[in-house]
Amino acid sequence: MSNLTLNRFRRKVWRWCGLLVATMLLVVVSRTPAVAATAKHYTELTFPPLSEIQIPEYTRYQLDNGIVVYLMEDHELPLVSGTAMIRTGDRLEPADQVGLANITGEVLRTGGTTEHSPDQLNQLLEQRAASVETGISTSSGSASFNALSEDVDMVFDLFAEVIQKPAFAEDKLELAKKQQAGQIARRNDDPKDIASREFIKLIYGDQSPYARTIEYETLANISRDDVVEFYQTYFHPERMILGIVGDFDSEQMRSRIQEKFGNWNPPSPPPEVTVPSASQAKEEGLFVVEQNQLTQSYVYLGHIGGEFDNPDYPALDVMNQILNGFGGRLFNEVRSRQGLAYSVYGFWSPRHDYPGMFVAGGQTRSEATVSLIQAIRSEIEKIRTTPVTPEELASAKDQVLNSFVFNFQDPSQTLSRLMRYEYYGYPEDFLFRYQQKVKETTIEDVQRVAQKYLQPNQLVTLVVGNTNAIQPPLTSLSNNVTSLDITIPEQSS
Secondary structure (H helix, E strand, C coil), rough: CCHHHHHHHHHHHHHHHHHHHHHHHHHHHHCCCCCCCCCCCCCCCCCCCCCCCCCCCCEEEECCCCCCCEECCCCCCCCEEEEECCCCHHCCCCCCHHCCHHHHHHHHCCECCCCCCCHHHHHHHCCCCCCCEEECCCCCCCHHHHEEEEEEEHHHHHHHHHHCCEECHHHHHHHHHHHHHHHHHHHCHHHHHHHHHHHHHHHHCCCCCCCCCCHHHHHHHCCHHHHHHHHHHHHHHHHHEEEEEEEECHHHHHHHHHHHCCCCCCCCCCCCCCCCCCCCCCCCEEEEEEECCCEEEEEEEEECCCCCCCCHHHHHHHHHHHHHCCHHHHHHHHHHHHHCCCEEEEEECCECCCCCCCEEEEEEEEEHHHHHHHHHHHHHHHHHHHCHHHHHHHHHHHHHHHHHHHCCCHHHHHHHHHHHHHHCCCCCCCHHHHHHHHEEEECCHHHHHHHHCCCCHEEEEEEEEEECCCCHCCCCCCCCECCCCCCCCCCCC
């Protein structure tokens, strides 16, 4: 960042900080009591109920070329941010070119545009303490910008340029591939990363679009032409949702959007895309990744799960809270009472348009590995067969509902959810339906969903650790323990 930009940014920050400090001093002076009140015990404290979620006013409309636009004004700070969601994802890339979407999403921004080189683009943004970022994840692509309100026109123009006129500079493409190759070389350095990666493969299958990994071979199959083709296939106006929030005038912003995106009409038609399906690859079993340098084990247990729009999801989320987190059953029993884990968890983790997972696990010393697995299984069985207590239910519902409110602390969070619900085809009032269903959840609902969705006979168990130090051995749990080979295939010359 240049000195000019830095000084400019500092002046704005100090101006806002000065106002904030003055306000705080005024409040403190006006409310300071003459004599300090006697401290109360925590059981005597009372708190007002959390306020109801209020959706800020916003505008939704659609351009003639199909772009859906959300505008939400927020004049609290002189800032504007925007995000575009594009209907793509790395699950759509060819099986022999895993990594193509990731690299396309990166070089879309780092490769510059047909009007500005990468260095020019970086300099223009840095001079204004602004940013434009892009990326592609499993099920969507994104482009975003952040700017001071006085710079929003210029930054928005660059944002629109990056989306519509990427240059995909060859040197930046090669740099991205080298960086990705470096990540492949280091992917077995962290046992936690190994456990997460290999567990997902066991659930979905190593060839599934939701679990496959980038290899040197698939990376070598990616050329600039492939990147351009992937971009041209999926980056279309009718596949895009644009949301902007911040200190701007909606009418002026509508004009700017029309000017910069209204004439975007790619020559090729958008593709008909089918969301790849997902099913459980391993129905059960005990698997191990040998890491003989470790003094602790990383344990994962689980099976395939479901989606957010399942009518039972609110009750499953309450069940999550009873099992998981600080004060949950796993924490209290497995970690605190039995002392079997440094960390322990268990939760139903859905996805928006394909099945997620139920996953439980933790980290423990090597000699406690078998006991940890048995203890987690016991808690899973217990919540299926024994009704939770009224106190557990009330506490879990309070925690779920209270934490839910904090997902809407500022307009940008709310706008993000509105866009996400539209992207995946969820109803506008989905969040309120969810909230109401959590309030209505009963003890019987928790036991019903636990019995229906938690399947002990389908649990896949993965241990990353030192088998020589695991005593009793894993064979005390099963005669069939399968070792997984995580050797990184060599890079061809």
